[in-house]
Amino acid sequence: METNDTKTIEYKPRDYTLERWIVMLLCLLFALPFVAQAQELTTLDQNDRAALLVKTSKPGVYALSTAVKSEVSISVAGPIVRTSVKQTFHNVTGQCVEGLYVYPLPEMSAVDTLKMTIGSRVIVGEIREREQARKEYEQAKSEGRKAALVEQQRPNVFTTSVSGVMPDEDVTIEIAYQETARFENGELRLRFPMVVAPRYTPAKAFATAVMAKLPATPASSTAGNNVTLSVDLQPGYSIRNIHSAQQVRSETLGNRHYRVIADSSTLNADHDFELAWQPDLGANPEASVLTEKLGEETYALVMVTPPASSTVRLPRETIFIIDSSGSMEGASMEQAKAALLLALDDLKPSDTFNIIDFDSETRPLFNESRAADGPSIAAAKQFVGTITADGGTEMMSALRIALPEKANTPSGTVRQVIFMTDGQVSNEQELFNFIHSRLGESRLFTVGIGAAPNSHFMRNAARFGRGTFTYIGDVQQVQERMSELFAKLDAPVMTSIEIHSSDATAEAWPERVPDLYRGEPLVVALRVRDAGAKVTLRGRIGSEPWAKELTLPAPGDSEGIAKLWGREKIESLMDHLTDGSDPKGIEAAVIAVALQNHLVSQYTSLVAIDQTPQGLNPSCKPELLPVDNTVVDPQQGTLPQTATPAALMLMIGMSLMAVAGIALRLMR
Amino acid sequence: MSTKLRTLTRTLLVFVLLAGMAVGGEGLWIYAKARLAQLLLEISWRSALAGEQLKPWPWADTRAIARLTIERDGAAVIVLDGASGRTMAFGPGHLDGTAMPGDIGNCVITAHRDTHFAPLRYLGPGDIVTLQRPDGRIVRYRVQATRVVRKNDTSVLRQDARTRLTLITCYPFDAVKPGTPLRWVVIAQKVA
Numbered sequence: 001m002e003t004n005d006t007k008t009i010e011y012k013p014r015d016y017t018l019e020r021w022i023v024m025l026l027c028l029l030f031a032l033p034f035v036a037q038a039q040e041l042t043t044l045d046q047n048d049r050a051a052l053l054v055k056t057s058k059p060g061v062y063a064l065s066t067a068v069k070s071e072v073s074i075s076v077a078g079p080i081v082r083t084s085v086k087q088t089f090h091n092v093t094g095q096c097v098e099g100l101y102v103y104p105l106p107e108m109s110a111v112d113t114l115k116m117t118i119g120s121r122v123i124v125g126e127i128r129e130r131e132q133a134r135k136e137y138e139q140a141k142s143e144g145r146k147a148a149l150v151e152q153q154r155p156n157v158f159t160t161s162v163s164g165v166m167p168d169e170d171v172t173i174e175i176a177y178q179e180t181a182r183f184e185n186g187e188l189r190l191r192f193p194m195v196v197a198p199r200y201t202p203a204k205a206f207a208t209a210v211m212a213k214l215p216a217t218p219a220s221s222t223a224g225n226n227v228t229l230s231v232d233l234q235p236g237y238s239i240r241n242i243h244s245a246q247q248v249r250s251e252t253l254g255n256r257h258y259r260v261i262a263d264s265s266t267l268n269a270d271h272d273f274e275l276a277w278q279p280d281l282g283a284n285p286e287a288s289v290l291t292e293k294l295g296e297e298t299y300a301l302v303m304v305t306p307p308a309s310s311t312v313r314l315p316r317e318t319i320f321i322i323d324s325s326g327s328m329e330g331a332s333m334e335q336a337k338a339a340l341l342l343a344l345d346d347l348k349p350s351d352t353f354n355i356i357d358f359d360s361e362t363r364p365l366f367n368e369s370r371a372a373d374g375p376s377i378a379a380a381k382q383f384v385g386t387i388t389a390d391g392g393t394e395m396m397s398a399l400r401i402a403l404p405e406k407a408n409t410p411s412g413t414v415r416q417v418i419f420m421t422d423g424q425v426s427n428e429q430e431l432f433n434f435i436h437s438r439l440g441e442s443r444l445f446t447v448g449i450g451a452a453p454n455s456h457f458m459r460n461a462a463r464f465g466r467g468t469f470t471y472i473g474d475v476q477q478v479q480e481r482m483s484e485l486f487a488k489l490d491a492p493v494m495t496s497i498e499i500h501s502s503d504a505t506a507e508a509w510p511e512r513v514p515d516l517y518r519g520e521p522l523v524v525a526l527r528v529r530d531a532g533a534k535v536t537l538r539g540r541i542g543s544e545p546w547a548k549e550l551t552l553p554a555p556g557d558s559e560g561i562a563k564l565w566g567r568e569k570i571e572s573l574m575d576h577l578t579d580g581s582d583p584k585g586i587e588a589a590v591i592a593v594a595l596q597n598h599l600v601s602q603y604t605s606l607v608a609i610d611q612t613p614q615g616l617n618p619s620c621k622p623e624l625l626p627v628d629n630t631v632v633d634p635q636q637g638t639l640p641q642t643a644t645p646a647a648l649m650l651m652i653g654m655s656l657m658a659v660a661g662i663a664l665r666l667m668r
Numbered sequence: 669m670s671t672k673l674r675t676l677t678r679t680l681l682v683f684v685l686l687a688g689m690a691v692g693g694e695g696l697w698i699y700a701k702a703r704l705a706q707l708l709l710e711i712s713w714r715s716a717l718a719g720e721q722l723k724p725w726p727w728a729d730t731r732a733i734a735r736l737t738i739e740r741d742g743a744a745v746i747v748l749d750g751a752s753g754r755t756m757a758f759g760p761g762h763l764d765g766t767a768m769p770g771d772i773g774n775c776v777i778t779a780h781r782d783t784h785f786a787p788l789r790y791l792g793p794g795d796i797v798t799l800q801r802p803d804g805r806i807v808r809y810r811v812q813a814t815r816v817v818r819k820n821d822t823s824v825l826r827q828d829a830r831t832r833l834t835l836i837t838c839y840p841f842d843a844v845k846p847g848t849p850l851r852w853v854v855i856a857q858k859v860a
Contacts, residue, residue, distance in 0.1 A: 326729040392729045583772050639819045640751045640778045643838035643846035646698035653692020660685035
């Protein structure tokens with residue numbers, strides 16, 4: 001860069017040698033530290049914002065470039081939230097570069113759509129088998145063409161390689177992903193992490209630094225601050241009270257159709273954008289349906305909303321299973337015990353309950369469930385106090401007691417099994433089969449405890465048990481998470497729900513429909529061949545039967561329903577990887593669904609390649625941005641701790657013995 | 669020096685001696701446990717190969733899932749389910765959520781650098797590591813690279829459609845203190 005400045009000065013018409021040297025010296029003095037500091041360097045692990053990372057000469061180290069413009073549009077159909085993020089970057093490096101677009105995603109979502117605009121060319125992504133995608137990308141790159149590749153790298157970070165970006169060109173990247181709105185305290189809630197807006201001040205941003213280096217580029221002082229956000233809300237039922245902690249404008253567009261907008265003039269980049277809405281509930285359960293047509297198939301989203309207030313509180317039998325095996329030792333055991341004590345306080349005297357403590361052996365509190373009266377609760381609390389973490393994990397015998405062949409539960413009573421464990425088991429499949437065959441009218445709710453519970457086991461155990469999985473990460477969350485779970489368990493409105501279609505080829509997810517709880521809409525995704533098919537829902541309210549017949553409406557413009565169905569299907573296919581099914585067969589089945597429903601999965605990637613002949617640009621051989629040897633120090637450890645203190649202990653021990661031995665001898 | 673002070677110093681020194689023996693003994697116990705457990709696990713592993721796995725010891729809360737052999741020196745260890753500190757005291761642990769031995773994806777096994785994975789320092793590209801599965805099948809992997817990474821570099825755990833084996837242990841091997849920020853990673857690819 002010094003040479004650059006020198007040149008600029010040399011072209012001046014008059015020759016003031018002394019001034020020239022002073023100016024040059026000043027330039028060097030000021031510009032050097034400025035660039036060194038301003039070139040924001042990062043690694044893939046360290047970067048937590050949406051950004052275009054430009055490859056540098058140091059492997060693994062990237063120069064950070066933030067977007068000059070970001071547009072976020074979110075569309076909501078039922079509980080499905082589809083987010084489309086469109087970001088524009090400007091190549092100010094003066095070189096032909098290769099970059100990585102990095103986007104941190106909310107948990108449990110996957111990018112399925114990609115559109116790139118480089119200069120004047122538009123490139124749209126296709127889903128391909130993973131290896132195929134990688135090959136096509138490499139080939140395009142070697143030919144100097146523009147290409148992008150999206151792969152599932154880590155669960156929550158998506159990276160898109162962007163090659164062949166010419167100096168001064170604009171790159172616009174549009175990605176879309178899908179997730180499900182969270183239900184909390186009677187409201188549906190969506191969250192958009194404000195990762196699109198940079199936290200850095202413009203003066204420090206890499207883009208500005210390079211702009212200062214290349215005076216020909218028009219510098220924009222508002223680089224990175226331009227964010228707009230809009231939400232198109234079609235929940236499928238009437239709603240009331242749309243609200244957000246951020247400043248937004250909302251309007252009603254039509255019947256059950258709303259819009260919310262905000263932009264960077266009011267959005268706070270340091271807080272996530274959250275939007276919440278409440279279903280406007282009637283006196284009875286109501287069912288509604290939205291559809292989408294994709295290819296030959298019709299995908300339907302069936303929703304059941306509960307009544308505003310449930311008429312009767314059904315008596316309950318609650319069985320708590322608590323895992324006290326050795327792996328629970330420490331904080332996990334304490335959390336589980338705290339959660340159990342909270343649960344005992346929540347019981348009503350009309351309820352019955354029992355506790356089963358297991359490790360290598362199974363230890364029930366009572367032989368049979370007892371009324372939750374004063375003496376029983378006192379006995380239970382004393383019992384909880386005696387639980388210590390030790391021994392193996394013999395889960396099966398505990399489940400045998402909790403799910404007996406013939407439950408002695410009077411009809412009209414709700415039977416709920418709450419299972420607190422870290423899920424460190426080896427016979428998963430056997431346990432799933434057992435839960436599946438013995439469940440009957442009981443419901444199984446899993447509560448994951450500890451830093452790294454086996455959530456695969458617990459999510460699926462809850463699915464087979466027609467219940468839910470609650471994860472408690474640390475002690476502070478016990479009270480909050482458990483209260484949420486109990487509030488829900490308190491009020492099942494409709495049970496034994498089944499879904500039938502006049503189309504025999506219909507496939508519904510989840511396969512086993514969970515119960516309907518107060519305040520929380522229930523959702524089932526369905527695929528049918530016959531667009532005119534009828535869908536029948538059956539269930540029981542207390543002991544009263546309930547049924548509703550639905551006719552599929554004309555397809556709407558939602559893109560989310562087929563994807564929701566596809567992701568549920570893929571997830572259940574992937575679950576078979578652990579039960580000894582042929583991995584090749586699963587791979588083929590997953591690829592088929594992923595290609596059909598346009599989804600990125602373990603075996604498929606999204607690839608976008610410029611096919612136009614003008615796209616060929618052999619002169620663009622990506623260069624690496626030079627950097628000095630700045631140390632980029634990553635944070636947070638995640639790989640296991642793999643050394644014992646044995647050597648250290650031996651050394652300390654021997655030194656102590658030696659010192660004492662010598663001193664004792666000298667004292668003789 | 670008065671007799672009283674002498675006696676006091678003497679008692680103190682005896683305590684220091686005892687403390688030294690206790691600490692040193694605990695250190696030795698860590699090594700002994702790592703060795704002894706492997707003997708018991710070997711028996712349990714044979715029962716697994718015969719069809720029904722016996723518990724290595726009655727209170728075990730993990731189980732043997734594979735037998736790992738480094739072909740060059742013939743050293744073999746039994747790999748356990750789960751990579752918690754508790755498990756790794758007895759044998760290398762298979763990291764939950766990563767591919768099982770021989771399955772598509774990345775199978776990650778970790779162990780202590782000063783016990784079961786001490787031989788990793790001598791592994792290099794081309795070496796063969798085999799994993800025997802409970803069904804008796806033996807899967808061969810060829811070492812492609814060894815790397816030193818920071819402990820937060822989870823990219824080595826990445827899952828994809830290739831069948832790989834990743835062995836992780838602490839680095840440097842000769843460090844006395846546990847808890848270094850570096851990890852030694854051996855990356856091997858399944859031999860067709």
